[in-house]
Amino acid sequence: MQWYVAENNQPVGPLTQEAFDAKISAGTVLPETLVWNETMKAWAPYRTIQGPSGPASEPALLVPEPAAAETPASANCCECQRPFPMEDLVAYEGKFVCAACKDTFFQRVQEGVTLPGIYEYAGFWIRFAAKFIDGLILGVVNMVFSFMGGIMSAIMIQNSSDAAILVQLVLFVIQMTIQIAYATWFVGRYGRTPGKMACKLKIIRADGSPVSYSRACGRFFAEMLSGIILYIGYLMAAFDDEKRTLHDRICDTRVIRTDV
Numbered sequence: 483m484q485w486y487v488a489e490n491n492q493p494v495g496p497l498t499q500e501a502f503d504a505k506i507s508a509g510t511v512l513p514e515t516l517v518w519n520e521t522m523k524a525w526a527p528y529r530t531i532q533g534p535s536g537p538a539s540e541p542a543l544l545v546p547e548p549a550a551a552e553t554p555a556s557a558n559c560c561e562c563q564r565p566f567p568m569e570d571l572v573a574y575e576g577k578f579v580c581a582a583c584k585d586t587f588f589q590r591v592q593e594g595v596t597l598p599g600i601y602e603y604a605g606f607w608i609r610f611a612a613k614f615i616d617g618l619i620l621g622v623v624n625m626v627f628s629f630m631g632g633i634m635s636a637i638m639i640q641n642s643s644d645a646a647i648l649v650q651l652v653l654f655v656i657q658m659t660i661q662i663a664y665a666t667w668f669v670g671r672y673g674r675t676p677g678k679m680a681c682k683l684k685i686i687r688a689d690g691s692p693v694s695y696s697r698a699c700g701r702f703f704a705e706m707l708s709g710i711i712l713y714i715g716y717l718m719a720a721f722d723d724e725k726r727t728l729h730d731r732i733c734d735t736r737v738i739r740t741d742v
């Protein structure tokens with residue numbers, strides 16, 4: 483039997499039974515590690531396929547192969563999620579792809595995009611922590627500008643109050659621009675702001691591909707919307723199986739945990 487193991491969100495395999503057992507002994511495959519072999523319909527944590535007496539420790543001499551271990555008659559395409567008979571699907575590293583989705587799927591594999599469905603989505607509190615760090619960084623920058631603006635306003639208000647208002651307006655535009663540039667550049671370039679770097683989080687598209695600069699910029703404004711409606715847009719993450727906020731839904735993004 484050929485095994486596949488998810489390591490660092492990347493499928494590793496095919497592995498022989500001996501190689502797979504070696505990984506278990508070495509502790510690389512833990513009870514929570516996602517594994518797959520051709521008898522399984524989908525990736526599952528290793529613990530769910532262990533027998534009560536542990537993994538493959540007792541050869542089943544008298545027990546015939548259970549019916550569930552047979553190749554299923556149909557499976558879902560990993561791209562469009564529609565069910566297809568087995569003979570219409572192409573198998574690749576534990577995933578099945580239908581004829582219509584084949585080209586896009588293998589294109590992505592070539593580009594080294596990680597396979598969907600094996601991410602650890604980041605929850606509300608860790609994202610809140612990342613946001614807090616970003617807030618501190620931007621807060622310091624804004625304070626410097628506010629301080630300079632305050633001095634300028636104080637000088638100008640002696641001549642005309644209109645000039646002082648103008649200074650405040652320019653200040654507001656500068657602060658907005660800094661925030662937009664911060665979100666757009668860091669997310670477009672690295673997929674994460676410094677706050678998310680510190681919390682080991684990353685923003686990706688639903689299919690695992692990176693977020694472009696334009697999408698990162700759009701996401702900044704979508705996020706303002708999440709804040710305007712009493713932060714309900716942020717809280718939506720707590721009730722979503724992929725932990726999406728409102729701005730994640732609008733921009734088709736996900737926030738995942740990473741190892742670095």
Ligand SMILES: [Zn+2]
Pocket residue numbers: 559560561562563564579580581582583
């Ligand atoms: Zn398909």
